[in-house]
Amino acid sequence: MEIEGTPALHGYHMPAEWEPHSQCWMGWPERPDNWRDHAGPAQRVFAEVASAISKFEPVTVCASAAQWANARSLLPQHIRVVEMSMDDSWFRDTGPTFVVIKPTPSSAAPVQKIVGIDWNFNSWGGYDDGCYNDWSLDLLVAKKILEIERVPRFPQSMILEGGSIHVDGEGTCLTTEECLLNKNRNPHLTKEQIEAELKSYLGVKKVIWLPRGLFVLLNGNAKGWVKATRGFWKTKGVWRAVNREGNLKKLCSLREVALELGKVLVQGIRSFRAFMGHTLMEWDTRLSNIMVRWSHGCLWKATLLKSFRTFPFTSVLWRGMERESDFGKIYGDDDTNGHIDNMCCFAKPGVVLLSWTDDELDPQYERSVEAFSVLSNATDARGRKLQIIKLHVPGPLYMTDEEASGILQDDNAKLRVAGTRLAASYVNFYIANGRIIAPVFGDQKWDDEAVRVLSLAFPNHEVVGIKGAREIALAGGNIHCITQQQPAIA
Structure with a gap:
């Protein structure tokens, strides 16, 4: 069922990710031109992520007809597996954004407590800049999930991925100019118009714009x-x-x-x-x-x-060449064009976690300092100054020759080449009911530091590190990117 108007007009808002969930949605990877070795290693990591989440909340994994039996065999029996076609498995970006309402005692008629926003999607950049050439199946993922759950749908023509926004549940949204103002998304909309759409659909009152997302270099392109x-x-x-x-x-x-x-x-x-x-x-x-x-x-x-x-x-020497110059933007995160969920997120209202590096020679340093300056001078929707917790990035980490050789290189998807700097960030975690499912990358120093910082930021949550998270990073994202929470309703 479609609903006319906008969510905010009906009193809906996007809750914070630490609020209770009824379940988590995930896709199942399979495309060989993005996941190495026919997605076998990634599938095992997806199963590990799903299993870790399922100990604290229900999980539904969607797999294609060709992969349903394989997914079923790799996942615990208490995890629901449903058949669904898709172009790839990034459900943070292709799944619905759920928004909720708190009915008032004076409501004259029954009110649907949860609805879903079905954003437009163009494979992170369209035919020229996108990650793959055909995203027709991904366009239907959000609608299918809402149909399965019998949740009403707000269609939205604006292109937006779930990984490009973070909210605090109290009226504040975080995003990046690098992504939302990119000409490969909504070139017909101004910054003011995009912000108005975010407020109308997410129910937020204030949008904090960081200039750029995480630094990543695609080598040899x-x-x-x-x-x-x-x-x-x-x-x-x-x-x-x-x-x-x-x-x-x-x-x-x-x-x-x-x-x-x-x-x-x-x-x-x-x-x-x-x-x-x-x-x-x-x-x-x-x-x-x-x-x-x-x-x-x-x-x-x-x-x-x-x-x-x-x-x-x-591939080794010129890893660090990606940055801005006088002839225009040279993108960092070339897959998503700077999604916020690799750069910064809320830990609670008034507190943010920011991807950071102490290495002044790392191009990420300039981006982190830039973001820190914006956040330091910002207030949230309730007028609070933000507390900024630095979460040091690993590495830097790069795709190896062996890893790249396992990926099919064809004309249907963006090339994955050896020497590419990975979009590796500890900010890209999932908040389950009472548990933080966080990526770790084999960089012992910063892996341990990330677990320590996350434990302090979320004292009431158990922090679980997923050691195989590098497999997800090889394809351009991480744990937050492959998950989509469905809020619980009273």
Whole structure:
């Protein structure tokens, strides 16, 4: 059943994620062009996540007809498995956003206590920038879940993913400009119009906009280089199309010069590294970050650095080249364009957890400091200053050759290549009824620190670390991204 108007108009609001749940919804991964080794390792991790959540609240896992029997065999019997077609398993982004109402004693007629918002979806960027070319099945996921639960539906034409918003349940929403204002989402809407839609559908009173999300570098993607510099080349009249393989059909003279200079420089560095052996990994990473800062604000330097992304052998050296320059935005988290759920979330009203790094040479440092400044000067919907808890990121972590080789590389989905910096963040956790299901990545120092910080932030919750969370990060997200809570109603 569809409801006319907007949720806020009817008195609905999105509750905080720590409020009681009736169940958790998850999808089941299978596409081989996003999950390595035909999704086998990821399926085992999904089963571990579902099992951990199911000890504190019911879980429903949706799997395709081809995968239903496999999912059923890997999951405990008390977890419900239903057949549902989908393009991929990111239910945070494709599932419904549930909103609730607290009926007043004076209500003249029975009121539906819970309804769902069915946002529009375009695979995180559409045909040019999205993660896969066909998302027609994902467009139906939210509607199917609401049909199964017999929950009324508010359709929304605005493109929005659940991972791009966080709320405190008391009128405040967190999001990022990098994602919601991206031209590959809703180019026809202004910031003010998008904020008005968030207020009308989530029932919030105030939106806090962080500039950017988590830093991630997609290595070796020439198409990504061209996409990032499109605005500059177009204004100079030298933009040329890129074919499906990511090769330039024609190069402008400035880029040709940069490529030639790059070949000489990279060959020299390769020779030096070969002579010194593989002990220079840390040196490579830090040098790349220094080069990023060297290039900032200078077009020809930035062009030179970005040109190196066309060379497959620069997977280690040029990991840190993604940042802003004078020719426009060069995205960090290239899958979601800076979802808030990897960057910052509420721990309770007035308290936020922020992804952080102490390494000033890490490009993430600038993003974290930038966000800290915004949050420090912000108040929530009730006028409270925010307490900011820093949650240090792991690594940095990168996709290995072995991991990349297990992923099918075709024209139907975004390439996953060795050397890509993973979107690894401890902020990307799920709050179950009395339990925090958090990713851990094998970085012992920061894994332990994350568990400690989360335990202090949620003293009434047990913190459970999922050791296989790296498998989810390889595909572009993590535990919060693959889960969708359904609030409990009185």
